[in-house]
Every structure is written in C-alpha cells, then in structure tokens.
Amino acid sequence: MTDNPRTDVLLDPRHDALLDGPCRSGEREVFERGANEPAEAARQREEAAKAVCHRCPVRLPCRRHALADRVLHGVRGGLTPDERHLLLVNSQGA
Template sequence: MNVLPRTHALPPSPQGGPGGLPCLTTARDVFARSTDEHAAAARQREEAAREVCRACPVRLPCRRHALAERIVHGVRGGLTPDERRSLLADT
C-alpha cells in the first residue's frame, strides 16, 4: 500500500514548499476517513474535501499522481478512493 502526502509529486512553490495549497491550509481531517466513521458522515466529509479540491490550483496533477501511484486512502485531486478504483478498473 502506497500512502504518500497529497503534495508529494507537486512542484515546489517559489518559497520552496507547497505554499498555500487549500488541502494544507484548510481542516486537513476532511481528506481521510477515520476508522469508526459511519457511511453518512463519510459522504459529508468527502463532499467537504471535494469542495476544497475544486478551488485547488494543482487539483489535476494531484489527481494524476493519486491514480498513477494507486493511492487507496483519502480524497485526492477531488476523487474519492471508490471513484479512483472505478476509473482504474475502466482502464
């Protein structure tokens, strides 16, 4: 299982780090499911994470990275783990 941070493959900002990416400056807990989370709560959390991703300037590179590395946990690039599995199954 390959679990890398969302910004692992992203180009550094001019300041040397990932900068003010929404997933790093917002409530980070919306991106990963807790072990005791119920399905309805998971859907609400995932939608909140997807909303953060919609405004992100590196959403597509993040999504491509999550698909290429087959990251199985958390919302990445606006896609849930189930959505990524479905996309990968279609290829």
C-alpha cells in the same frame, strides 16, 4: 514507488517543487476517513473535501499522482478512493 497518501509530499514534475494546495492547510481533516466513521458522516466529509478540491489550483496534478501511485485512501484530486478505482478499472478495459 511507495504508497504515500499524503498530498503534502506531492511534487510538481515541471518545477520539482511541492504542490501547494488547500489540503496542506487547516482543511486537511476532511480528506481522510476517521476510524469507525459512520457511512453518512464519511459521505458528508468526502463532499466537503471535494468542495475544497474543486477550488484547488493543483487538483489535476494531485489527481494524476493519486491515480498513478494507486493511492488507496482519502479524497485526492477531487476523487474518492472508489471513484479512482472505477477510473482505473475503466481505463484498463478500454
């Protein structure tokens, strides 16, 4: 599968329909790091994205997709790329 970090192309495997989360609306900008974004600004943006994910009805399918497809960029399913990486590393060592 190709590495596509866009959450707006996720399909719900149970219904073969697009997952419709708040990241597809006007809140999208908090999910991706901008070029030359300072570390503190990135942390604040990631926390804002996680807050959006926290109330999202498709958070878990989004997270599963990001983990399964090894999405390297942006907050997905309430997890940063580093957090997803740690989960994957830890699950392989178990």
